[in-house]
Amino acid sequence: MSTILKIFVFPAAMVLMCLGVLTILGGHITPGGGFQGGAIIAAGFIFCLVVYGLKESPFNLSHDFMAAVESIGALGYVFLGIAGLIFSGFYLYNLGVDIYSIVPTFIKNIFDYPDPTHAGIIPYLNFVVGLKVMVGLSAVVIAFLGFREFEENEEEDQE
Amino acid sequence: MIYAGPLILGFVLGFVLGTRIKEDPESKLKFGASVYVVFLIVALVVAYLLGPFPYYLDVPLASGFMACAVGIILGKLIFGKPKALGQIED
Numbered sequence: 001m002s003t004i005l006k007i008f009v010f011p012a013a014m015v016l017m018c019l020g021v022l023t024i025l026g027g028h029i030t031p032g033g034g035f036q037g038g039a040i041i042a043a044g045f046i047f048c049l050v051v052y053g054l055k056e057s058p059f060n061l062s063h064d065f066m067a068a069v070e071s072i073g074a075l076g077y078v079f080l081g082i083a084g085l086i087f088s089g090f091y092l093y094n095l096g097v098d099i100y101s102i103v104p105t106f107i108k109n110i111f112d113y114p115d116p117t118h119a120g121i122i123p124y125l126n127f128v129v130g131l132k133v134m135v136g137l138s139a140v141v142i143a144f145l146g147f148r149e150f151e152e153n154e155e156e157d158q159e
Numbered sequence: 160m161i162y163a164g165p166l167i168l169g170f171v172l173g174f175v176l177g178t179r180i181k182e183d184p185e186s187k188l189k190f191g192a193s194v195y196v197v198f199l200i201v202a203l204v205v206a207y208l209l210g211p212f213p214y215y216l217d218v219p220l221a222s223g224f225m226a227c228a229v230g231i232i233l234g235k236l237i238f239g240k241p242k243a244l245g246q247i248e249d
Contacts, residue, residue, distance in 0.1 A: 006188050011198040018202055018227040021172045025165040025223040026213030041176070058190060060181040069175070115164040127168055131175075 001051045009051045010058050016044035020134075027126035028119040034129025041130070042137035049138075054145040061142060066135045073132030080121050080128070083111070096120025161218055169226035176227075177234020182241045195232055202228035 020040030027033030048057045084093030087103045095103055096111035097120035113123045182190060202225065209221035 010190055011194055011201065014198050014228070014231055015201055015205060017176055017231070018173070018205075018224050021169050021176075021227040022209070022212060022221055022224045024172070025169055030213050041172075052186075052188075056183050056186045056188070058182050059176075059179050061179055065179065113164050115162040123164060123168065127172070130172070 005051050009047055013044040013047045013059070016047065017041045020044065020130075024126050024130040025123070028113075028122040029117055034126040035133050037126070038130040038133025039137055041134040042141075045134075045138040046141045049141055049145060054142065054149060061135075061138055066139050066142075069131050069135045070139075073128045073130075073135070076128035076131075077125060080124060084121070092121075092125075094120040094122065161222060165213070165223035166226045169223035170230040173227035173230020174234040175230075177231035177236075178238035180231075180235045180239040184241050195235070199228060199232065 017040075020037045020043070022037075023032035023040055024034055024037030027037065045059050045061065048059050052058065081092040084095055085091045087093070087095055087107050088098075088100075089102075093103075094111075095107055096113060097118065098108045111121050111124075113119050113121075115123075203220075206221040206224040206228075207219065209224060211219055212221045213223070
């Protein structure tokens with residue numbers, strides 16, 4: 001890749017990631033949400049991987065990191081759902097908003113999202129979905145780049 | 160008025176992303192402090208142009224965007240150490 005691209009892409013990828021985070025944060029009241037924001041963040045990672053390559057990319061996603069973040073995303077979603085089941089009897093009941101007035105006030109306060117819309121657990125669900133999508137899409141590209149590198153090394157060994 | 164929700168979640172996500180910035184010492188391309196200063200200035204301009212997204216009520220900047228930018232830089236400063244020579248991560 002050209003030197004201009006190598007200088008430009010790293011800061012541009014960070015700005016792209018910030019935009020992805022903003023998309024996740026506004027998911028409950030504007031177009032966007034966890035999946036879209038996570039995909040934009042993954043686009044930032046992929047931008048770096050394509051330009052710098054797997055080895056020299058400044059964003060270094062290890063296998064352990066990806067496994068941990070993916071697990072946190074999936075388990076966070078499940079636990080938020082189970083919390084609704086425990087306190088209201090409905091899976092994924094929006095405890096922070098409590099439409100049917102069936103949960104105690106202190107539980108409602110715990111799950112209330114501190115912003116003017118008071119969207120309850122929806123922003124938290126967007127957050128965990130964003131984590132999962134970000135890592136999932138990045139992992140696909142990392143795997144493809146890794147396979148290609150492996151094939152190239154194997155061809156060199158055969159020669 | 161500044162709302163805590165987007166600031167906290169934006170900072171946390173940015174911090175997690177920032178911890179992953181680990182430069183390869185064998186690479187010829189180095190990203191010094193100037194890259195992060197440029198990033199912060201660009202982030203400030205973009206946040207201003209985005210306006211008070213997503214709540215349209217609070218400060219004239221996109222507060223979640225700025226929180227994420229600060230989180231990335233702090234994450235890099237605290238945990239983003241360069242990889243050791245020849246280190247291959249799992």
